[in-house]
Amino acid sequence: MTSSTHPFEQEEVMAYLDGELSANRAVSVAAHLRECTECAALAEQMRDVSIQLSNWSVEAAPASLTKNLEAARADHALVKETKRGRFAGWLTGKFPSFKNRWVWGGAGAAAVIVLLFAIGLPTRRREQHAEGLAQLAYTEQSRSAETAPSKSAASEVEAFMAQSRPSPPPVPEPTQPMIARTASVSLIVKDFGPLEATVKAIALRHNGYIASLNSTSPQEAARTLTATLRIPSAQLESVIAELKQFGRVEQESQSGEEVTKEFTDRAARMKNARATEERLLNVLRNRTGQVKDILATEQEIARVRGDIEQMEADQRALQTRVDFASVELSVQEEYKASLQGAPTATGTRLRNAAVEGYRTVVESVIGFGVWALQSLPTVLLWGFVLFVPARWMWKRFRRTAAPQS
Amino acid sequence: MTSDEQLILELQQGSDAAFTELFLRYRERVYGFFRRRMNDAAQAEELAQETFLAVLRAAQRYEPRATFRAYLFGIAFNILAAHRRKSGLNPTQPVRAPDEPSDPSGTNPENVIWVRQAVERLDAAEREVLLLREFEELSYEEIAKMLHAPVNTVRSRLFRARMALREILATTPGNLGGRK
Numbered sequence: 377m378t379s380s381t382h383p384f385e386q387e388e389v390m391a392y393l394d395g396e397l398s399a400n401r402a403v404s405v406a407a408h409l410r411e412c413t414e415c416a417a418l419a420e421q422m423r424d425v426s427i428q429l430s431n432w433s434v435e436a437a438p439a440s441l442t443k444n445l446e447a448a449r450a451d452h453a454l455v456k457e458t459k460r461g462r463f464a465g466w467l468t469g470k471f472p473s474f475k476n477r478w479v480w481g482g483a484g485a486a487a488v489i490v491l492l493f494a495i496g497l498p499t500r501r502r503e504q505h506a507e508g509l510a511q512l513a514y515t516e517q518s519r520s521a522e523t524a525p526s527k528s529a530a531s532e533v534e535a536f537m538a539q540s541r542p543s544p545p546p547v548p549e550p551t552q553p554m555i556a557r558t559a560s561v562s563l564i565v566k567d568f569g570p571l572e573a574t575v576k577a578i579a580l581r582h583n584g585y586i587a588s589l590n591s592t593s594p595q596e597a598a599r600t601l602t603a604t605l606r607i608p609s610a611q612l613e614s615v616i617a618e619l620k621q622f623g624r625v626e627q628e629s630q631s632g633e634e635v636t637k638e639f640t641d642r643a644a645r646m647k648n649a650r651a652t653e654e655r656l657l658n659v660l661r662n663r664t665g666q667v668k669d670i671l672a673t674e675q676e677i678a679r680v681r682g683d684i685e686q687m688e689a690d691q692r693a694l695q696t697r698v699d700f701a702s703v704e705l706s707v708q709e710e711y712k713a714s715l716q717g718a719p720t721a722t723g724t725r726l727r728n729a730a731v732e733g734y735r736t737v738v739e740s741v742i743g744f745g746v747w748a749l750q751s752l753p754t755v756l757l758w759g760f761v762l763f764v765p766a767r768w769m770w771k772r773f774r775r776t777a778a779p780q781s
Numbered sequence: 782m783t784s785d786e787q788l789i790l791e792l793q794q795g796s797d798a799a800f801t802e803l804f805l806r807y808r809e810r811v812y813g814f815f816r817r818r819m820n821d822a823a824q825a826e827e828l829a830q831e832t833f834l835a836v837l838r839a840a841q842r843y844e845p846r847a848t849f850r851a852y853l854f855g856i857a858f859n860i861l862a863a864h865r866r867k868s869g870l871n872p873t874q875p876v877r878a879p880d881e882p883s884d885p886s887g888t889n890p891e892n893v894i895w896v897r898q899a900v901e902r903l904d905a906a907e908r909e910v911l912l913l914r915e916f917e918e919l920s921y922e923e924i925a926k927m928l929h930a931p932v933n934t935v936r937s938r939l940f941r942a943r944m945a946l947r948e949i950l951a952t953t954p955g956n957l958g959g960r961k
Contacts, residue, residue, distance in 0.1 A: 387940045394914070396921050396936075425943050428950055429915050431892040432900070437812035438826055445804065445830050449837065553790065553845045634846045 382415060384408055389415055393422050395627055399560040399706040400602070402627035406564070407708070554639050555632040556694075557609050557701035559616055565623030568599050568709040575603055575705065578618050582611045584700065598709040606700040619705060626708075639694055646687045653680045785849035792840045800840075804833055807853055814857050814917060828864060832857045851923040854913070858927055899949040907942035910935055 384392075384405055391397050392405040409416050565571065572591055579586050584607035591601045607615045612630075620628070656677045660670065720728075783791075785806070791799035811832050815825035835856050843852060900908055913924045921939070925932040 387936050390940050390943065391921070391936060394921070421947050422943055425947050425950065426915060428892075428896055429900075429911075429946075432817070432896045433893065434813045434816040435822070437808050437829065438822070441808065441812065441826050441829060442804075444826075445833055448830060448834055555845065632845075634844065 382408070382412060384415070386415075386418060389419055390422055392627070393419055395629055397627065399562045399627060399704050402562050403600075403706050403708055406562070406626045553634060554636045554694075554698045555609075556635050556697040557612055557630065557632045558704070559612060559630040559701065560627070560704040560706070561616060561619050561625065562627040562706045562708075563619070563623045564626055564708055564710055566710050568601075568707075571601055571622065571707060574622075575601070575605070575619075578615060579605050579607065582607050582615050584608060584611070584615070587702070600709070601705070601707040603705045605703040605705060607703055609699060609701045612701040612703070615703060619703070622707065623710075635694055635698060639691065639698075642687055642691050642694070646684060646691065649680055649684045649687065653677060653684065656680065786845050789836075789840060789843050789849050789852075790845065792837075793843065800837060803836070803849070807850075810917070811853065811857055814854060815861065817912060817916060818861060824864075828857075828860055831860055835860065847923065847926070850917070851919055851927070854917045854919060855927050896950070899946055902949055903942050903945055907938045907945070910938040911942040911946070914939055 388397065388401075389405060389409070392402055392409075395402075397405060409419055572589070575589070576586055584605055587604040587606050589601070589603040591599070593599045605615070616628070616630075656673055660673050660677065783802070785803065788796075788799040788803050792803070808829075812825060812829045815828045816822065819825045819828075832853070836853060839856070843849075900911070903911065909928070910924055913919050913927065914921075919927070921932050921935050924930075925935045928935065930938075
């Protein structure tokens with residue numbers, strides 16, 4: 377069996393049995409297995425191997441495993457505790473007064489105050505220094521400014537700043553792993569009738585929606601329905617359970633993509649971009665340069681704002697992917713070929729033949745009339761044109777023939 | 782029922798109950814993982830215990846990118862490989878299982894021996910993929926990550942293993958005298 381004679385590789389048949397194919401591919405393989413005895417036999421052999429392997433059972437885990445693990449866990453906890461307590465033990469040995477927890481608390485508070493002071497003092501000094509430098513630069517810039525923006529330009533800038541001022545909805549920081557869940561289910565159903573409406577009803581009942589739905593009803597073939605449902609992630613399991621009640625499950629798979637890092641990274645980039653925008657707005661607010669500098673600043677603000685809006689949109693899309701799991705549903709009807717109707721009665725056939733005959737006669741008469749109307753002018757013209765020479769030739773022929781006779 | 786992934790996250794928060802639940806869920810399967818690859822039941826028990834302790838120790842480092850099952854058997858696989866290295870065995874070669882059935886109270890002992898000997902005759906790399914798929918129920922992708930191999934390679938190995946096993950099992954049990 378090769379792909380030249382079969383549309384699927386043998387490995388693909390195996391992957392289908394293992395539930396490793398996409399929903400669409402699985403439906404195709406399932407359809408092929410129903411038609412191809414060779415591939416169906418291969419699938420049966422694969423199943424048989426798995427069944428025989430399941431005979432290889434091992435004895436139950438000994439009870440001592442649980443007991444020993446408990447002991448090992450206790451040791452593990454003890455080691456952690458010992459490591460944590462080693463410094464405290466040394467300290468209380470050296471300084472007996474540290475046995476009192478009030479002394480511990482007081483010492484801790486003093487250490488925190490010293491630490492804050494040590495960090496805060498240089499920072500404050502740096503800030504004061506920076507403020508001094510900024511004041512100096514501002515004074516210098518004011519003196520050297522060649523042109524100051526006019527009153528109308530200033531009002532335009534204010535309007536621009538008002539437009540640029542972000543009003544973002546706060547994007548929540550993830551407190552737990554964010555997982556975008558997807559699932560695919562392939563079903564074979566006997567009763568296809570109310571399926572579409574039922575799928576819609578399920579999506580609505582679970583506060584979800586249908587992202588796409590495609591239904592086909594080919595003549596003399598099984599009907600199929602493919603749909604993408606977006607379901608609140610918390611209700612994914614119950615929706616899949618309901619869908620599986622429609623018929624026999626051909627294939628089912630679920631996966632989750634961890635997007636916490638992506639979300640957090642983007643949140644950090646958004647925060648930075650907003651800070652940049654705020655700084656640029658401050659520059660614009662304290663404008664002292666030339667008009668071209670102000671315009672350049674405005675362009676930069678517009679670019680940063682565009683980036684922020686793009687990131688906000690991406691972040692919301694990601695949040696939606698996490699909030700709403702995607703379910704790829706593929707349903708195929710269990711096709712039953714229907715018998716053709718009974719052969720037509722002889723009387724009916726004769727009547728049909730008579731009607732056909734009459735129709736043919738009428739068609740031929742009309743056809744002739746049409747042909748005659750189309751051709752008659754041409755025939756008359758050529759008849760008239762040819763009549764005179766033909767008559768002359770005929771008379772001449774009569775004259776030459778008469779003396780001889 | 783709480784998912785495995787939620788339980789390991791609870792374990793990260795220090796929940797002892799979560800660890801106990803995970804242990805109860807996977808005790809038999811982790812023990813079976815080692816027992817199918819080892820001769821010595823006591824050794825299998827010890828390595829199973831080591832696996833759960835490793836989960837406990839490494840819980841803080843767990844990131845829910847993969848299923849907990851793949852994470853757990855990845856740890857078990859590494860512990861087994863380390864044990865084989867220490868014992869001077871080929872890391873991919875399983876220790877030959879005893880001839881007596883592992884589970885006398887379970888299925889027909891003859892069947893157990895028959896199947897086990899048939900599996901032993903497979904190529905080592907193909908056998909490992911087969912065991913990870915059939916008994917640990919890992920997906921192709923999870924196996925590929927564990928073995929650091931492409932998914933297509935895993936699929937091919939699994940197919941060859943199943944085909945070879947089908948051939949071996951098709952012979953009479955009397956012909957399965959083990960590796961010559």
